[in-house]
Amino acid sequence: MNTLQTSIAPAATVLLVDDQPIIGEVIKRALAHETGIQFHVCTDGREALSVASRIKPTVILQDLIMPGVDGLEIVRSYRANPVTANIPVVVLSSKEQSTVKSNAFLAGANDYLVKLPDAIELAARIRYHSSSYISLRQRDDAIDFLSHDMRSPQTSILALLDVYRQENAVLPPELERIGTYATHALELADGFLHLARAQSEWRQFEMVDLSEIxxxxxxxxxxxxxxxxxxxxxxxxHSSLTMFADPLLLTRLVTNLLDNALKYGPGDSTVRCLLADTQEGLLIGVEDEGTGIPTRESDRVAERFVRLPSGVVNEGGGFGLGLAFVNFTAMKHRGRVIMNRTDRGFMIGALFPRAEQTLPRASGGR
Structure with a gap:
């Protein structure tokens, strides 16, 4: 039984980045009796990113103090590179200090160990982080495959309808409805992909100007x-409002809110995008002139795949992936979604802590 479990367990590829050869030798010996673990060493911190990109480890053991380069900058370089952005990083440090640990996690580390760690504990953490990373990659592959299979038929249908429209000037009502359903299915596939990606990927936080977003x-x-x-x-x-955030996630949050307002609000109207520094925090909101969401449905609308009753927002209701993404992004930035009726209509937005209070989640969603 033990042999079978060992043979099917996912292998771990470890990259140690440490300028001291003795550290590499000690860890190599500590892992020598562990099956399924491949061990690599990089002694030059300036080469760490290129080495990691080449061997594609499932976990990186990163020293903090190295000659000529800051270990935290190396961690940030991993997170900024698409090839290494999601690889688990375990920081090895000689210091057991809360401020050092905090800085390591803010830079993008997944774990922290004081060297030299116990061999059993080190192997256990390597296997844990490697297994999580391999599962994440498998999930991403499945998402890519599923997204392609969801999108491909819909895009083919819409392409055929475009050809028919060009040849006949107008579509029969039945084909118009088919096109509407295909468009909705395509939007659902895109929403699913964006939400799944946001939940699975580690992304770099930085100081952003909300007006630019x-x-x-x-x-x-x-x-x-x-x-x-x-x-x-x-x-x-007129004054600049900034916060520590993921600019890509925030931009999609605003586009989702605008898209919902345009989709469910009335035509020939004004959609207002609000940015304000309120007593409760920084507000990014979108207000339309529609009837909005009934209070009884507001708690459910940000859940995934929720379909509101017919007539609540428009004919056929809608799926909750767009607002589910807004809700996820707000929580990742330690904020929350708010919904208010206004004199003009209905406003949905996200309320965030101010810049000095906002910190990224250290694990990046793992």
Whole structure:
């Protein structure tokens, strides 16, 4: 039984980045009797990223103090590179200090050990992080496959309908409905992919200007607003509002809110994008002139795959993936989703702690 379990267990590939050869030798001997663990050493911190990109380890053991380079900068370089962005990093340090640990986690480390760690504990942590990373990669592969299988038939249907429309000038009502359903299915596939990716990927936090985030998001939805006969206005303070955040996730949060407002709000109306520094925190909100979501449904609407009753937002209701992404992103930035009725209609937004209070989650969603 033990032999069978060992043979099917996922292998771990370990990269130790430490300038002291003796450390590499000690850890190599500590892992010598462990099956399924391949061990590599890099003694030059300046080569760490290129070595990691080449061998693609399932876990990196990273020393903090190295000549000519800061160990925390090496950790940040892993997170900024697509090849190594999600590889678990275990920091090895000679210091048992809370501030050092905090800085390591803020830089993107997944774990922290004071060297030299006990051999049994080290092997257990290597196997744990490697197994989690391998599962994450398998999940990503499954998501890519599923996304392709969900998208491909819908794009083919829409392409055929476009050909028919070009040849016949207009589509029969039945084909128009087919096109609508195909478009909805395609949007659902995209929403699923964006949410799954956001939940599985480690992304780099940085100080961002929220006004720039809003401008980029509005620009992405401008054509869709014009096509529906709507206008998008931006209500933001003249002074800069900044927070420590993932710019890509925040931009998609705003685009999802705008997209929902355009999709479910009335045509020939104004959608207002709000940015404000309130007593409760930093607010990014989108207000439309529609009837909004009933109070009885507001607690459910941010759940995945929730379908609201017909007539709540428009004919056929809607799926909750867009707002599920908003909810996930808000929580990842230690914020929350808010929904309010206004004099003009309905506003959905996210409320975040101010910049000095906002910190990224150290594990990156693992």
């Amino acid at each position: 809003v401008v980029v998001a509005v620009d992405q939805l401008w054509e869709k607003a014009v096509a529906k006969g709507c206008r998008i206005s931006v209500d933001a303070p």
